[in-house]
Amino acid sequence: MNDPRKLYVKSFGCQMNVYDSRRMADTLAPHGYAETAAAAEADLIILNSCHIREKAAEKIYSELGRVRRLKEAAAAAGRRLVVAVAGCVAQAEGEEIIRRAPAVDLVFGPQSYHRLPELLARAARDGKAVDTEFPIDDKFDHLAAPSAAATRARGVSSFVTVQEGCDKFCTFCVVPYTRGAELSRPVAKILAEIEHLAAAGVREITLIGQNVNAYHGEGTDGRPWSLARLLHRVAQIDGIERLRYTTSHPRDMDDDLIAAHRDLGTLMPQLHLPVQSGSDRILAAMNRRHSCADYRNTVERLRQARPDLALTSDFIVGFPGETEGDFAATLSLIDAIGFSGAFSFKYSPRPGTPGADMTDQVDEAVKSERLQRLQAAIDRNQAAFNRGCLDRTLDVLFERRGRHAGQLVGRSPYLQPVQVVAPAALIGEIAAVTITDIASNSLFGALAATPAPVFAPEPALAGAGA
Ligand code: 5AD
Ligand code: SF4
Numbered sequence: 456m457n458d459p460r461k462l463y464v465k466s467f468g469c470q471m472n473v474y475d476s477r478r479m480a481d482t483l484a485p486h487g488y489a490e491t492a493a494a495a496e497a498d499l500i501i502l503n504s505c506h507i508r509e510k511a512a513e514k515i516y517s518e519l520g521r522v523r524r525l526k527e528a529a530a531a532a533g534r535r536l537v538v539a540v541a542g543c544v545a546q547a548e549g550e551e552i553i554r555r556a557p558a559v560d561l562v563f564g565p566q567s568y569h570r571l572p573e574l575l576a577r578a579a580r581d582g583k584a585v586d587t588e589f590p591i592d593d594k595f596d597h598l599a600a601p602s603a604a605a606t607r608a609r610g611v612s613s614f615v616t617v618q619e620g621c622d623k624f625c626t627f628c629v630v631p632y633t634r635g636a637e638l639s640r641p642v643a644k645i646l647a648e649i650e651h652l653a654a655a656g657v658r659e660i661t662l663i664g665q666n667v668n669a670y671h672g673e674g675t676d677g678r679p680w681s682l683a684r685l686l687h688r689v690a691q692i693d694g695i696e697r698l699r700y701t702t703s704h705p706r707d708m709d710d711d712l713i714a715a716h717r718d719l720g721t722l723m724p725q726l727h728l729p730v731q732s733g734s735d736r737i738l739a740a741m742n743r744r745h746s747c748a749d750y751r752n753t754v755e756r757l758r759q760a761r762p763d764l765a766l767t768s769d770f771i772v773g774f775p776g777e778t779e780g781d782f783a784a785t786l787s788l789i790d791a792i793g794f795s796g797a798f799s800f801k802y803s804p805r806p807g808t809p810g811a812d813m814t815d816q817v818d819e820a821v822k823s824e825r826l827q828r829l830q831a832a833i834d835r836n837q838a839a840f841n842r843g844c845l846d847r848t849l850d851v852l853f854e855r856r857g858r859h860a861g862q863l864v865g866r867s868p869y870l871q872p873v874q875v876v877a878p879a880a881l882i883g884e885i886a887a888v889t890i891t892d893i894a895s896n897s898l899f900g901a902l903a904a905t906p907a908p909v910f911a912p913e914p915a916l917a918g919a920g921a
Contacts, residue, residue, distance in 0.1 A: 459489035463497035467514055468505020468700065470563075470663050471634075472542055473499075474614040476503045477794055479541070479568050481601045483912055488577055495525055499537045499575070504544035506629050509802035512544050516556060523558040537539035537561065537578060541568065544632035547807075549587045563587065565634055566617070569594040574815050589635050593596050595644060606655035610854055611883040612866070613657045617645050617685065625731075626809040627771060627802060630665050639664075642680050642688065649773045655692035656883055657784075660689060662700040668707040683711035690721045696885060697852060699870075701727045702769075705745045708753045717760035724761050725795070725870045728754070729763060729769035733788030734781035736768050740813070747788060765795035766839060772829055773802040773822030775813035782825050784880035789832045795840040796896075797833045819822035837896060839898065841871065844890045844898060849873070850907045851888040851900070853881045873898045 466476040479501060480490050491497055496708055500522055502584045505511040522538055529536035539561035540552050546564030555557050563571070578584040595616070604614070616863045618639040621630045649660055664670060667682060673681035680688075686698055686822075703726055715722055727751075735746045757764050763859055770785060791798075801822040802810035808907040844867070851865035851873045863877045874897060875888050888900035888908040 458765065459487050460524045461491040461496050462488040462499045462501070463491050464501045464503060464545075465518070466495075466503045467542070468503075468507060470614050470661070471619070471665065472503045472505060473617060474616050474663060475542070475565060475568060477569060478599075479503070481599045481605065482569060482571055482603065483603070483821045486765055489784075494522070494590065495528070497525075497536065498534070499539065500525070501539045501541055504542035506539055506543035506547050506805070508631050509805070510803065512547075513546050515540060515552075519556040519558060522692050523677065528557050529796070537575065537576075539575075540596065541564070541565070543629065546587050546633040547629065550585050552775040553585070560584070566591075566594055569596075574857060593650075594638055600648065600651055601655075603655040606657065611657055611852065612659040612661070612662050612854060613652050613787070614663045615645060615648055616640070617653070617662045617682075617700075618632065618667060618670045620904075621666045622669075623666060623706075623744070624742060626740065626813075627774060627805065629805045629808060632807055634665055635767055635796055637666060637669055637818075638909070639670050641673040642675050642685060643673075645672070645685065646675075646688065646692070648691055649692055653692050656694075658694065658883060658885070659697035659699070660695055662686070662698070663702075665702065666704050666707065667700050668703040668709075668712055674731060679710065681711055683709070683715045684844060686712075686715050686719060686722060690719050696721060697700055697868075698722045701724065703728050705743075705753055708757070713753075713756050713760050716757060716764060723868045723870070725765040725767070725868065726757065726764050727767045727769075729770060730788065731771050732774065732777070732781065733785035734777070736783075737777055737781050740776055741774060741810075744821070747784065751791065755862075756917060763869075766792060767870075768792075768794055768797045770797060770824040770833075771802050772799065773817035775802070775810060775817065776815040777802075777817055786832050788916075789836060792836075793839065795835045796831060796837045796864040799826060837892075840869075841893045841898065843898065844869070844871070845893060846903070848887050848889045848903045848907045849900075851875065851887050852885045853877065853883065854891075855882060867898065871898050873897070873900050875896065875900050875902060877902055 504515045518669050537560050538558050540559055541563055545562045546639045552562050562585045566589050567586045574584050618633040620637045622637045624631050625844045668684040671679040681809045730750050731746050849867045853865035855862045855873050857864045863874050866875050887903040889903045890898050892902045894900040
């Protein structure tokens, strides 16, 4: 038999891309491609790109500079290296990528991954291939499942895409254009995928989608199911001990989903709920369809359902028209909520989005200065949240060996990384850990003699909600 050809996939951007990259590798495995971690020995390099901000898109072109040198070195050694660009930059720029970076052989968007073997054949025959259609058929029907060995090698925590695309059209965002209209996968297919992962040893599932809580896939009864209903069903799968979902839109946090945070023990008490800004004027200009008060109200209801819920968010500074007063409102919101962490970005005008055409763009220097102040506020919030975990005993799911001998790294229920001296046999297991120290947002702990206290809603709260 021929030696397998070597595939190197590099993901940029969101978890969706990480998931898609794995599924591309799974799809190519039966066609004789084995993954390698060394780009220099690859026969096929796929860069799975992100277009969300200009900086993210530019990363692909600088990476392509390095890849071109690898391609030249391979050619000098008499070997053909095929270079592919996938993902949202590919979707948005199409052939332009080949014009700007002639080393690229293949360009294809997020809806074409299942056609990868056919596209590779086309590139081999015609020299180049570009595919940025939004096909009618569902790519998930055609993407191959990973082997049990591949699943195990990827660890005990896994992402599963349940919906893709977005119909919200926030005025800063390219997602509705690059990923297309919102599409939810049917429940039966999601369950089959998770059962397969659980059988291979996966213990934690994060359901992912660009607007995951807008999920409305076809249920096993033929009717549309909400994300809450899907979570309840996934929680019944043997072996799945932890559930998470991301990324959610505040408008789609419905009563059932909030109640799931109270009723489902396997649903971890951490939620990523981007708010973007604390100013109603800016939220309206962003077309977010919620006010600051709506957001605070949703958080309050979530915390009634699950008092220890850790919240994280995304923020954009310097959206067109943002005044110092608008920005001050964002800082007040941060302190009013108390986030356990957040991502923050300078507004980056994306061609084709309404925000890019707004006339009152904010000066770069002002954006940079606001970003610094915003990050300082988030760091304060995060440090306070972490301090609150000191001396507590938390359940940790151990994922892998740590940097130092004898050490393992796992995640707390709040998604914090925790480093513990523990036997390697605990990888894939959940154990109680007492938090003893904190350094730069990592927690350190020791295996506890007694189990972590089980979360129990206070009786007054148990009947609330809905
Ligand atoms: N500029 C800056 N940040 C952006 N995001 C999305 N689009 C832009 C943009 N044009 C941020 C939002 C979103 C996160 C994934 O990326 O905060 O929630
Ligand atoms: Fe983009 Fe808004 Fe959709 Fe999120 S909800 S993917 S920010 S358009």
